[in-house]
Amino acid sequence: MLQLSQVLLPVDHTDAALRQAALEVLKVKTDQLKHLHIKQRAIDARRGHVSFSYTLLAEVDDESRVLQQLDKTARVQVAEPEEYQLTRPAHGISDRPIIVGTGPCGLFCGLMLARAGWKPILLERGKAAGDRARDVTGFWNRGWAFNAESNVQFGEGGAGTFSDGKLYTQIRDREHRIPWLLKELVKAGAPEDIFIKARPHIGTDRLIKVVRHIREEIISLGGEVRFEAKVSDVVIEDGIMRGVVLADGSTIEGSRIIFGIGHSSRDTFEMLHRHGVPMERKPFSIGVRIEHPQKLIDTSLYGRWAGHERLGSAPYKFVAHCGTGRTAYSFCMCPGGLVVAANSEPGTVVTNGMSSYARAESNANAGFMVDVRPEDFVGDDVLAGIAMQRRLEKAAFDLAGGTYAAPAQLLGDFLAGKASTGPGKVQPSYKPGVVWTDLTTALPDYITETLHQAIPRIEKGLRGFALEDAVLTGFETRSSCPVRIPRDAETLECTGVKHFYPAGEGAGYAGGIISAAADGLRVAEAILRHA
Ligand SMILES: Cc1cc2nc3c(=O)[nH]c(=O)nc-3n(C[C@H](O)[C@H](O)[C@H](O)COP(=O)(O)OP(=O)(O)OC[C@H]3O[C@@H](n4cnc5c(N)ncnc54)[C@H](O)[C@@H]3O)c2cc1C
Structure with missing residues (x-):
């Protein structure tokens, strides 16, 4: 071939x-x-x-x-075979692996272990996808109370269930895990075009079905998936993790405990820190979500082809190195999508974006982010990055009047240094709504300054980006996890705590759906090889 x-x-x-x-x-x-x-x-x-x-x-x-x-x-070259070699277990099962979290990392780790016959137990603090979707849309659209255990971050499928479901990643994939993952996603209900599109996406509407299918397969192979089963403590003796304690007080013992908890499970990081689990501070990013009319983006990028059915809504990507010594970049861009409330703690506001498969909403949105480094954190605490995120999320909540509306500002006003009083031509899509204000009163100055400097630079490559009526909604704080949990390069156990496998985005080894799923596979492979 x-x-x-x-x-x-x-x-x-x-x-x-x-x-x-x-x-x-x-x-x-x-x-x-x-x-x-x-x-x-x-x-x-x-x-x-x-x-x-x-x-x-x-x-x-x-x-x-x-x-x-x-x-x-x-x-032209000879095509290389892209076959993912399944790992054969070194020996039979001794006790059942415990997987904390059913995000892409936990689900694919669980699927691989279940297919090897190891009957994993998956523990998820949130609800199953259908019940979770009711809580999330109830909060966004129907005035339901915010649920700290069932939201955009917590529940079946993890943080990516309510997303655009973009599946591209820049990770190296010598083992060909990604083609295997795409096949599994299609088997579970993802659209077949993810095989050929260079920038494939699934969309929230289909993702919910996909995660449900994967769960059903794990169960059919003898695995167990427990919802509303929050791990609130762990048992560590002599540097070995022996088990997990659930919020209801019950303990589950095991000798292979995988934590695929994502970047938002702050109480769990605090608990692990109290137990002396090693952690390192890690850079992340902070910014705002920016919304433009999708038609403007389509015209800017596709010219006379804008709106052609074969092209769909145009995605964009930018990176702008600024005079502040920092970089502004687009994050998790959602063509034809919605800005969504992505908080996981009460009294906070966090933005992110999602799209359905059709990407048919009238606005394009993206995180407009600036890099934040450990030296920007206040204090030496290893969890200082989390504290910084939390401060900004509370500031966003207060700035918009403490009702879970998000603070918003027009780009023109942001550049002119004045508060906004209402929308221009672009209607913000954030639910439960926005309050017009001056975002710069809560943002660190270096973030404001970097965003200011970036706008004319981005405009050069993406005409129309500097639209005065573009809407900025605040704040985007969950770009990645502010901590990393170190692990042994060979066994992938945490260095210092045996039998404990930190994995996925929350442990600092992934940044997106596919890389988190690939890390879940990597951990399952290591367990099957060494256990
Ligand atoms: C709104 C939004 C849109 C996104 N869009 C995209 C996109 O288009 N493409 C992309 O690649 N990435 C996207 N991302 C990022 C992507 O979702 C994450 O990178 C990915 O889900 C990380 O996978 P994970 O399995 O490591 O963690 P998560 O998906 O965060 O899953 C962790 C799971 O663990 C559970 N958990 C945590 N603590 C406990 C505990 N103590 N006990 C039991 N369960 C626990 C949580 O409830 C959660 O379900 C988006 C994220 C958000 C929030």
Whole structure:
């Protein structure tokens, strides 16, 4: 099989044109090309032109002769097999692994261990996806009280259940875990186009079904998934984790305890810290969510092709290195999406974004973030980064009048240094609503200054970004976890606490759905290899 890279075609090309382009790249006659398969399709929207850039797999007669005839500049090579080698357990099960958290990390770790016959017990502080969805949408849209155990951060599927479900990541994947994960996601109900899109996404509407399917498979293999089962304590003796204690006082003992708790389970980090579990401070980012009309973004990036059904709503990405010595960047951009309340503690406001599969809402939104370093934290405490997030989240709540509305400001007013009094042409999508104010009164000066400096820089590459009516909603604080729990490079146990496997985003080894799921697999593999 040969792999052809960067085969460019116009947006409205036909299937015949794709085949013709492959024949030309390969310099073969049509009857020599036995089979042509799309491996990946990216949208190339640089330098004012929009086209599709394909990676193709071709089966041809006499492959080595075809390759020899091509000159070295041709982007053709023998396709590498991308097979994920499943780890065989070193021996049979002795006791059941305990997995804390059913985010992508916990779920895929659980699925792998369940398929190996190890019947894992998954413990989740939040509710099952359906009940959780009722709590979350009730809080956003129907005035229901905020539920500190069932929200956008906590519950089946973890933090990514109410998201755009973007599945791209920059992690290295020599073991081919990612293609395997995509296959499992499709088996569980994700759209098949995630196989070929260079920037695949699932959307909240489908994610809820996907996580439910994975749970059902774990249970069908003898595993157990317990909801509203918060781990409130652990048993550690002589540097060995022996078990976990649930909020109802019951203890579950085990000799392989995986914590895939995400970045928001602050009470759990505090509990682990009290037990002397080693942790390190880690940089993260703080910012605001910015909303533009999606049509403006589409036109800016796709020009005359804006709105073409093959392109869908345009995503964007930017990085701006500023004179403050800091970097502003886009985070978790959601085309055709909504800004959502993503807090997990009462009396706080946190923003993030989500989309459905169709990405059909009228606004585009993205985190507009600035890097924050451990030296910015107040005090030497290892949890000082969490304290900083919490202060800002409480400030956002107070700034908007203490009702769970979010503080918001127009970009033009933000630049002019004045409070906003109402929306312009862009209606904010945040629910339960926004209060117009001056965000800079609560933001650290270096964040405000970096955002200010970044705006004209971003405008150069993304025309319309500096729109005066663009809405800024505050604050975005949960970009990643402010701590890392160190682990042994080989066994992946926490250094200093045996039988304890910190994993995923909360432990500092992932930043997104796919990287967290891949880390869950990595931990399952290590357990199966060494246990
Ligand atoms: C609104 C939003 C949108 C996002 N959009 C995207 C996106 O489009 N693409 C992307 O790649 N990433 C996105 N992310 C980030 C992504 O969701 C996370 O990186 C990912 O979910 C991390 O996976 P995880 O399994 O490590 O942790 P989590 O998904 O956070 O899961 C941790 C789970 O552990 C449970 N838990 C915590 N403590 C305990 C305890 N003590 N006892 C029992 N259970 C516990 C929690 O309830 C939670 O369900 C988004 C995040 C949010 C909040």
